[in-house]
Amino acid sequence: MNRAPLLFLGVFSALAFSFVGLVLTNQLTYGSFTTHVDEDEGNAFPLQLPGAAAQGKLVYQDLGCVSCHTQQVRREGFGPDIGEHSRGWGERQSVARDYLREERVLLGSQRVGPDLRNLAARKNAAGADFTADWLYRYIFDPKLVAAESSMPRYAFLFKTQKIVGQPSPKALALPEPYAPEAGHEIVPTARGEALVAYLLSLKDTYAYPETKNVYTPPEPKAGEKKEGHE
């Protein structure tokens, strides 16, 4: 019996189904996505990365930070990323449009360390001492900031130089045994500066029309103990 037509039909429908599922539906869903122009703010979101941050993204890619850090905040109910008793990684889930301007999307696949998608916003909200200097010290040696940290050091993004005249405003304030010898200072290299500019640009706080599941902390009632939602 000649089974060629049947075989052809089988192969054809497998390819057709894959094309519709993998290419066509995604094209229909996301193909028409554009930046969202907010007339009140006079800006198109997501914002373009400033030049230094765009350079820093290349350093981030180059050093493989993506092997330990994700950049995607999951919605409530899909893991403890958002919410009162959660890791506090964002106030809303990441949406496709957040990544619109990115040529290479660095979602990552495992979270050895925290998600960094909203790093700057959440650290600023946590207040106090989140600054570029905090990040420099974290990257120079994470144990300077978090004693138990298992993140590798990236001290090669810094250089020791002789102080000529005034100390550089970029010099790291380091305790012993990290402090350089007298008359010297440790400053970030151009790659280190770019990486920190990138990390400082990581904030997804703008709410697009399609943004759902924005977390608003519940108002605790007077005299009532705070209840979690876990």
Ligand code: HEC
């Ligand atoms: C081997 C895995 C690993 C790699 C590679 C790695 N990290 Fe980390 N990172 C961690 C871990 C683990 C933590 C959390 C440490 C802690 O505080 O307990 C962390 C924490 C951080 C934090 C602090 C986050 C916060 O919310 O406090 C920043 C910022 C950071 N990493 C940036 C980077 C950058 C930039 C790179 C690439 C240059 C990088 N990491 C590479 C594992 C890694």
